[in-house]
Amino acid sequence: MTKNTIKLLDVVALTVDIPEYNLWRGQVGTVVELLADGAAFEVEFSDRKGRTYESVGLNPEQIMVLYFEPASPDIKAERVTA
Secondary structure, eight states: OOGGGOOTTOEEEESSOBGGGTBOTTOEEEEEEEEGGGTEEEEEEEOTTSOEEEEEEEOGGGEEEOOOSOOOTTOOOOOOOO
16 A cells, blocks of 8 residues: 555554554544654544544554545555455
């Protein structure tokens, strides 16, 4: 995944477990800040009521963008492996 793929306010899911923060693969968060010129991202994880329970800096390899619209034919699928 390239750093240009992830943008501010993108909804993302974890692709790895991060037990030291009690975060697990598949949990959904929002990119709230771009770090290191877009090489890393601050991702905020909130409950159903919108209360933040964790905010952590992550590398692009640790997250994937979730899409809510049909993919453009120009987008090439990337395989994520754990």
